[in-house]
Amino acid sequence: MTVARAPSVAGGRPAARSMRLIGDDDRARSVVARAADDEPAAASAPAAGEPEFAFEPKKKIRPRRDGSKTKRAKIKVEGMAIEAAKGTAPVTLQSASEEAYILFLFAYIVVIFGAGLFLAVSAFGILPENVDNWVTETLYPAYSPIVIGFLLFSSVYGLVKTRNDPDSASGR
Numbered sequence: 001m002t003v004a005r006a007p008s009v010a011g012g013r014p015a016a017r018s019m020r021l022i023g024d025d026d027r028a029r030s031v032v033a034r035a036a037d038d039e040p041a042a043a044s045a046p047a048a049g050e051p052e053f054a055f056e057p058k059k060k061i062r063p064r065r066d067g068s069k070t071k072r073a074k075i076k077v078e079g080m081a082i083e084a085a086k087g088t089a090p091v092t093l094q095s096a097s098e099e100a101y102i103l104f105l106f107a108y109i110v111v112i113f114g115a116g117l118f119l120a121v122s123a124f125g126i127l128p129e130n131v132d133n134w135v136t137e138t139l140y141p142a143y144s145p146i147v148i149g150f151l152l153f154s155s156v157y158g159l160v161k162t163r164n165d166p167d168s169a170s171g172r
Contacts, residue, residue, distance in 0.1 A: 101157060108150050115143055 083089035121127060122135040 105154055112147055
């Protein structure tokens with residue numbers, strides 16, 4: 001398609017209406033029409049405070065749902081594991097002994113932690129002389145065997161739990 005343009009008007013742009021079209025008339029007319037539509041927009045400057053390009057779509061504001069109309073499923077699930085988790089299951093001898101053993105391990109680790117703090121404080125020399133002598137002669141040599149005892153007790157608990165668990169690989 002070939003477009004023959006007329007001489008420019010003031011401002012350096014050719015007048016859109018004065019173009020003579022040669023070739024594909026429909027396509028050429030649409031190009032000229034688009035050029036004519038663009039001229040007024042290009043000549044006008046944006047107003048003060050308006051951005052030069054405004055491509056942001058308007059946001060639709062939706063009201064929030066409060067959940068009052070939401071339908072919830074009502075299913076009653078029963079089972080031993082659920083009752084045990086809620087604390088409504090009857091206490092068995094195995095669960096009572098396991099709970100007591102875990103309480104023993106907890107008390108044991110609290111003693112280890114307290115003794116470690118006591119050893120740390122005595123290292124700074126702020127304790128009285130007789131307490132510092134007791135820590136040096138009694139507590140310090142006994143601390144490592146106490147920690148080893150905790151490791152043994154917790155390992156035995158782990159082995160018993162693994163052996164009793166039918167899903168574990170070593171319990172088969």
